[in-house]
Amino acid sequence: MNPVNVSNVTVAYDRKPVLQEITFDMPEGKLIGVVGPNGAGKSTLIKAILGLIPTASGNVEIYGKSYKSQRKLVGYVPQRGSVDWDFPTNALDVVLMGRYGHIGWFRRPGKKDTAIALQALDKVGMKEYANRQISQLSGGQQQRVFLARALAQDATVYFMDEPFVGVDAATEKAIISLLNELKAQGKTVLVVHHDLQTVKEYFDWTLLLNKRKIALGPTEEVFTIDNLQKTYGGRLSFLDTQVDASHVVQS
Amino acid sequence: MSYGAWIMLTGSLVGVTCGIVGCFLILRKMAMLADAISHTVLLGIVLAYLVSHSLEGIYMLIGAGIIGLLTAFLVQVLDSSGVQSDAAIGVVFTSLFAFGVILLSAFAGKVHLDVNHALMGEITFIPWNTLTIGGMDLGPSAVWMLGSVLLINLILIFLFYKEIKISSFDPALASAIGIPVMFIHYLLMSMVSITTVASFDSVGAILVVAMLIVPGATAYLLTDKLLVMLVISAAIGVIAAIGGYYAALVWNISISGSMASIAGLIFAMTFILSPKHGLMSKIIAKRSIVAEQS
Ligand SMILES: Nc1ncnc2c1ncn2[C@@H]1O[C@H](COP(=O)(O)OP(=O)(O)OP(=O)(O)O)[C@@H](O)[C@H]1O
Ligand SMILES: [Mg+2]
Numbered sequence: 001m002n003p004v005n006v007s008n009v010t011v012a013y014d015r016k017p018v019l020q021e022i023t024f025d026m027p028e029g030k031l032i033g034v035v036g037p038n039g040a041g042k043s044t045l046i047k048a049i050l051g052l053i054p055t056a057s058g059n060v061e062i063y064g065k066s067y068k069s070q071r072k073l074v075g076y077v078p079q080r081g082s083v084d085w086d087f088p089t090n091a092l093d094v095v096l097m098g099r100y101g102h103i104g105w106f107r108r109p110g111k112k113d114t115a116i117a118l119q120a121l122d123k124v125g126m127k128e129y130a131n132r133q134i135s136q137l138s139g140g141q142q143q144r145v146f147l148a149r150a151l152a153q154d155a156t157v158y159f160m161d162e163p164f165v166g167v168d169a170a171t172e173k174a175i176i177s178l179l180n181e182l183k184a185q186g187k188t189v190l191v192v193h194h195d196l197q198t199v200k201e202y203f204d205w206t207l208l209l210n211k212r213k214i215a216l217g218p219t220e221e222v223f224t225i226d227n228l229q230k231t232y233g234g235r236l237s238f239l240d241t242q243v244d245a246s247h248v249v250q251s
Numbered sequence: 252m253s254y255g256a257w258i259m260l261t262g263s264l265v266g267v268t269c270g271i272v273g274c275f276l277i278l279r280k281m282a283m284l285a286d287a288i289s290h291t292v293l294l295g296i297v298l299a300y301l302v303s304h305s306l307e308g309i310y311m312l313i314g315a316g317i318i319g320l321l322t323a324f325l326v327q328v329l330d331s332s333g334v335q336s337d338a339a340i341g342v343v344f345t346s347l348f349a350f351g352v353i354l355l356s357a358f359a360g361k362v363h364l365d366v367n368h369a370l371m372g373e374i375t376f377i378p379w380n381t382l383t384i385g386g387m388d389l390g391p392s393a394v395w396m397l398g399s400v401l402l403i404n405l406i407l408i409f410l411f412y413k414e415i416k417i418s419s420f421d422p423a424l425a426s427a428i429g430i431p432v433m434f435i436h437y438l439l440m441s442m443v444s445i446t447t448v449a450s451f452d453s454v455g456a457i458l459v460v461a462m463l464i465v466p467g468a469t470a471y472l473l474t475d476k477l478l479v480m481l482v483i484s485a486a487i488g489v490i491a492a493i494g495g496y497y498a499a500l501v502w503n504i505s506i507s508g509s510m511a512s513i514a515g516l517i518f519a520m521t522f523i524l525s526p527k528h529g530l531m532s533k534i535i536a537k538r539s540i541v542a543e544q545s
Binding site for chain 2: 083101135
């Protein structure tokens with residue numbers, strides 16, 4: 001069964017449609033990259049799948065059931081800028097929030113949850129920073145804390161909104177190998193990505209999005225100059241400098 | 252207990268109750284909404300009186316709770332239909348408050364409440380307005396009311412601590428994992444409403460905002476831990492109350508006014524001197540960096 005089925009989803013802000021009739025199935029156990037220009041609706045797509053914003057029409061299923069009944073199977077990494085990093089709390093506490101969905105009402109995170117959270121911090125190389133106030137972490141470290149929090153969610157499908165923004169090359173490699181590890185465990189990961197140079201290297205599948213679905217499929221089939229032109233439209237010259245021929249699939 | 256002790260106890264209860272709830276307002280950047288609610292609950296109080304013909308605490312709390320929630324709800328509705336959020340707050344706040352003032356003046360003969368009292372409070376009368384049950388004098392009724400509200404707030408915060416925390420820090424993740432973010436929002440707004448009403452009698456609608464916002468804003472500068480922030484904020488509330496009382500005695504000035512002023516003074520001092528985020532430490536840090544470089 002597919003981890004995620006999106007059928008005919010349309011989303012509008014103030015009656016202005018930002019996503020139109022999006023339909024696709026996500027294959028299981030793959031790393032899927034989502035690319036598209038700013039304002040293409042990439043974040044909106046994730047929010048619509050997670051039920052964070054109302055959809056004008058359409059339907060989303062996680063393993064064949066509604067998102068509401070499958071929350072525990074889904075992990076989420078929001079865009080880093082979406083929260084206030086001056087909030088008085090430390091890294092471990094933020095990662096523990098990934099456990100809240102499993103804990104239930106009126107209960108506190110226990111020893112087991114703390115152990116899971118510490119393990120997740122360890123996975124992203126942030127164990128020494130567990131007690132560090134989050135405002136005192138660098139952008140890349142904050143991003144890793146977010147990733148650790150998603151790991152602590154212990155999900156089977158992950159949605160990550162630009163996890164590579166503001167991280168250095170070494171961290172980016174570390175995150176990618178972590179994502180590959182998740183994949184090896186049979187998990188499915190959807191990642192919003194901006195760097196077209198690395199799409200072919202990182203992702204098994206690619207979703208090209210610009211208000212509508214332009215293409216979805218194995219990267220070697222859909223990540224073509226032709227599809228990129230359709231996605232990025234008039235900004236072709238930008239594409240020429242961004243993506244030299246070796247990074248895309250020749251069609 | 253002596254007259255002064257009752258006043259200090261009342262003031263301290265105001266400080267603790269407002270200080271704790273206020274922290275969440277600071278963290279959620281909702282100081283303006285709290286300001287609005289602290290004024291619109293006046294309407295709640297007047298309506299509660301007109302319906303129940305009584306000035307008893309429980310009716311006031313219910314009336315204020317309902318109007319406080321209505322305020323939060325109307326602001327939410329306007330906000331999500333495209334009105335700028337500060338404009339939404341301004342519109343709702345002034346309309347409901349004005350309606351409250353009109354009702355109050357229309358029924359002035361019947362309601363033993365005057366606008367001045369509601370706005371400024373009158374903590375000096377608190378010790379004489381006592382609660383008597385079965386002929387027993389149980390002390391000022393304001394103390395009982397504040398104590399009950401503090402207890403309710405503490406229980407709610409204890410029960411929903413992790414939900415309040417996550418929906419304040421990351422509402423998107425919170426609703427993704429199934430936490431009813433809107434319920435938590437209205438829960439907090441109810442707490443603000445009942446806190447305001449309970450504090451009304453003592454400090455009035457204007458200064459209750461100071462007691463809600465200033466201790467929390469100060470505590471925010473002093474710590475990096477949410478729990479510690481709540482404790483510091485409550486402590487500042489108490490210091491402001493007791494310090495304010497003595498300052499008022501010495502200079503023969505308004506008690507509630509000097510309570511709020513002391514709170515403001517503590518904030519100003521913290522803002523300048525705080526080791527973490529203070530002005531001085533920033534200047535010193537800059538100097539030493541410059542010194543190192545040269
Ligand atoms: N809360 C909102 N209210 C109104 N319009 C919005 C809102 N959020 C997003 N939009 C609009 O919806 C469109 C899609 O936004 P979205 O954030 O999904 O784009 P994105 O592909 O994630 O862009 P980016 O690469 O910049 O992150 C944009 O045109 C944006 O202006
Ligand atoms: Mg985005």
